[in-house]
Amino acid sequence: MTPAILELVLMTIVTAATPLIIAAIGELVTERAGVLNLGVEGMMIVGAALGFAAAYLSGSPLIGALAGMAAGMVLAALFGLLTVGLAINQVAAGLALTIVGVGLSGLLGAGYVGLKRDAPPHLYIPYLSDLPFVGKLVFGQDAFVYGSFVLVAAVAWYLTRTRAGLALRAIGDNHHSAHALGLPVRRTRFLAILFGGACAGMAGAYLSIAYTPFWSPGMTAGRGWIALALVVFSSWRPWRVVLGALLFGGATVLQLHAQAASLGLPGQLLSAVPYLATIAALMVLSIGARRKSAAPAALGQPFVAPR
Amino acid sequence: MDVQVTEGGPLLSLRGIVKRFGDFVANDHIDLDIHEGEAHALIGENGAGKSTLVKIIYGLLQPTEGTIAIAGEQVRLSGPEDARTRGIGMVFQHFSLFDNLTVAENIALVLPRDQNLNGLRGRIAEVAERYRMPLEPDREVWSLSAGERQRIEIARCLLQNPRLVILDEPTSVLTPQESYRLFETLDRLKSEGRSLLYISHKLDEVKRLCERATILRLGKKVGYCDPRKESARSLAALMVGTQISDIHAPTARAAGPQRLVVDDLSIEAEEIHGVDLEHISLAVRAGEVFGIAGVAGNGQSELFAVLSGERIGTRAEAIRIDGAETGGDDITRRRLLGAAFVPEERNGHAAAPDFSLTENVVLSRHATAGVAQHGLVSFDRAKALAQSIISVFDVRKAGPDPAARTLSGGNLQKFVVGREILSEPKILVVNQPTWGVDAAACAAIRQALVDLAARGAAVLLISQDLDELFEICDRIAVIHDGRLSEALDARGATREEIGLLMTGTGHQTAAAHAH
Incomplete structure (x- = not known):
């Protein structure tokens, strides 16, 4: 593999990882507060549909991303009303949210299937972006990619360094x-x-605005579920989300190359490799740390104020 | 840290406090005055309304009626933060700590927003030094003992320089030595002019510390006195309303054959922050009540789970019931061998809260009372059995066959203990049978355990209540960090001996380094 091809592979790994990082970091904050929201997939796909529509109509990827976030937040607010306001079972409400989201996205995006628009521009810094191998990888990504790293850093700082973050962790414990x-x-x-919803919506908008860039029904293809698994994989620590997302993104891209290289294995099996890798990673982690689970102790339990 | 002093009137004054939850009146027109530098006891049984009243003072609940005045100024407390800024601090009974946060983080959480957290370590060290309460700011709470946890609560409270410190049953989870140290700290607080509101049902503690006492019963104030001038017995009579009968334990029981034998039992904990059991051996004889003392969280629940068969995974010969090797058997097989079990948590473990009493009988007696055969439940038999439990153990309830959760703690506990005792088990294992139970039910349950042993059963009592253990046990062993001490003769042992074993002194040194 020549350096140029390797750089291209690494580029695609980073772009495959970006939506996972954004969605997972949002869910991580939600879970650190003690709430398990299984509706990530639903919020993500509505964000993708609405984000693409808004970007298409306005011509601005920024407005698209904001619309995606808003869509995720609206669904999240519904989830919040049910689980925090009425103390309804979080698992049931989360699953319902995903089902609603997938259905709703089909409706919202119906008029936009098959339409195309250009992906947002990538960063270009003269000389730096032209550096061999690392140039494009470090200095030639789009705003979402940089934004996702800023987001992870901000969440890590918030959780460990601020009083509000401390209170949030305490509430989850x-x-x-x-x-x-x-x-x-x-x-x-x-x-x-709400923060988790905004992140999931933005992750969806990234898929339809920058990653593909078009809208098609069901395009999140289970990434919301992968993001949920990544939160567990990360032991609820922000930077490990990045590591997990890159590993999963790597598995996704490598299986594409394996299919292209026609190894004689069925394509469907290779497509399943990243998901199998996720299950394997979760198993290895949970066996290794059987008793030292880092899960927030109050995760998934509805709160009702006692007398 | 100087305490602000107001001249004249009381520091805290409650007038006509009423708190209703629906139809239930938790507090019924309660008046309470606490003066500067006074240690005031609030005594009463579980359910007397002490906790509700304290939550009102700490701003957690709003009174339905009545007024609160602090230093003469009438206030409405919007929440705990408001109470804290007005100089009211609280040390909770079930510590309001966060297991997975460090000591320093736990303390930082409740400091006023305008305080900088950078100098916190220094200030924790200062308080720790001043009140002689060693604290390690970077330890995570789950790794600490109950006494250490309480120190965090107290330090957290003192860092806010409170004028009134509320302590809710502070010694309930401490060893005698830890209680002694707590009292030294409390004396120091008093000498600084701070007021204490001390909630307890341990009357000797109240007599030792407090110069005023308010007594509550069923939500009403029924007495006000100087506890130093009262006897423990007269206080108890005020608190309960009736005289409590003494337990009649037959002296010098004949030691029969070994019925329950645990032989070198070791098992790793299943839960996070659980306790590994290490080399536990004991033998309970027929006719004997064998007590296991220890501070909560030292392996009691793990031991109960292994003995009852809720957790299987020991060598078969590690647990023997009347000689039968049963370590690999499930709970039903052990019951069929003549064992019975009463777990600690009555709502949700010993009984299903939303099931009727009859259905709850089926849950533990399906195999031993002929109420379920060939997969079918005979509700007539179950109902008859439930009725006999209710009449024999004087279970008070509303309606003919109500849901378990509608019973009071004491009545439900009498029901679950009675359910097992009526099967005339050869072996009974009970965990904390009188926790949070009113005095009358408590006496009835202890008497039932003693009587069962007198009929030739082996009774294993796991309890954190030393009074209870000394009252009814023949021998007492102490569990600490998953290890069990040698059994001591209850009549020869002193509280200090048991207390030292509860802190792990003796077999501590090697273990401490391993951590």
Whole structure:
């Protein structure tokens, strides 16, 4: 493999990883607050449909991305009302959200199937971007890619360095103690859910605006579920999300190349490789750390203020 | 840290506090005055309304009626943060700590927003030094003992320089030595002019610390006195309303053959932050009540799960019931051998909260009482059995066959203990049978355990209540960090001996380095 091809492969790995990073980091914050939102896939695909439509109509990828985020947040707010406001089972509400999202995206995007628009521009810095091998990889990505790394850094900083982040982690660890001390359990959880929705919506918008760039129904293809698995894979730590997303993105891209190289294995089997790799990684991790699970202790438990 | 002093009137004054939850009146026109530098006890049984009243003072609940005045100024507390800024601090009974955060993070969480967290370590060290409470800011809470956890709660409270410190049953999870150290700290707080509101049902502690006491019963204030001038017995009578009968334990029971034998049992914990059991051996004889003391979280629940067969995975010969090797058997097989089990948590473990009492009988007696045969349940038999439990153990309830969760703690506990005892088990393993149970039910349950042993059964009692263990046990062993001490004769042992074993002194040194 020549350096030029290798660089191209690495570029595609990064772009495949970006939507996973964005969606997973949002879900990570939600789960750190103690809420399990299984609706990532649904919020993501509505973000993809609406994001593409808005970008197509306005001609601006920024407006598209904002529309995608807003769409994710609207669905997340619905989830928040059910699970935080009414203390409904989070698993059931999350699954319902995914089903609603997939259906809704088909409706919203119906008029945009087959339409095309240009991907947003990639960064170009004279000389730097022309450097061999690393030039395009480091200095030639689009705004989403850089934005995703800024997002991870900001979340890591927020969770470990700020008082609000500390309160959020405390609420995810033990909501009864948090309530007894006067921390706003419900408000914090609702805001965390909204943040998760915004991230999922933006991840979806990235897919339809920059990654493909077009809208087709079902285009998220399970990435929302992968993002959920990545949160577990990362042990709820932000930078490990990046690592996991790159590994999964790598597996996705490599199986494409393996298919192209016609190894004689059925394409369907190779397409399943990244998903099998995810399951394998989760198994290895959970066997290795059987008792040291880093999951927020109150994850998935509805909170009802005691008497 | 100087305490602001207001001249004259009380620091905290409650007038006519009423709190209703629907039809239920938790607090019924309660008046309470606490003066500067006073240690005031709030005594009452579980369900007397102590916790509700304290939550109102700490801003967690809003009173339905009545007024609160702090230093003469009438206030409406919007929440705990408001209470804290007005100088009210609280040390919770079930510590309001976060297991997966560090000590410093736990403390930082409740400091006022305008305080900079950078100098926090220094200030934690200062408080720790001043009150002689060693603290390690970087340890995660789950790795700490109950006494260490309580120190965090107290330090967190003191960093806000409170004028009134509320302590809710602070010694309930401490060893006698830890309690002694706590009292030294509390004396120091008093000498600084801070007021204490001390909630307890341990009357000797109240007599030792407090100069005023308010007694609650069923939501009402029923007494006000100087506890130092009262006897523990007169206080108890005020608290309960009736005299509690003493337990009649037959002296010098004949030691029969070994019925329950645990032989070198070791098993790794399943849960995160669980305790590994290491080389546990014990033998309970017929006619004996064998007690296992220990601070919560030292392997009691793990031991109960292994003994009952809820967790299987030991060598078969590690657990023997009347000689039968049963370590690999499930709970039903062990019941068929004549064993019975009462777990700690009554709602959700010993009983299904939303099931009726009759259905709850089926849950543990399906194999031993002929209520389920060939996969079919005979509800007539189950109902008859439930009724006999209810009448024999005097279970008070609403309606003929109500859901388990509608019973009070004491009545439900009498029901679940009675359910097992009526099967006349040869072996009974009970975990914390009187936790959160009113005094009358408590006495009834202890008497039932003693009587069962007198009929020739082997009773294994796991409890954190030393009074209970000394009252009814023949021998007591102590569990600490998953290891069990030698059994001591309960009549010869002192609280100090048991207390030292509870802190792990003796077999600690090697283990401490391993951590």
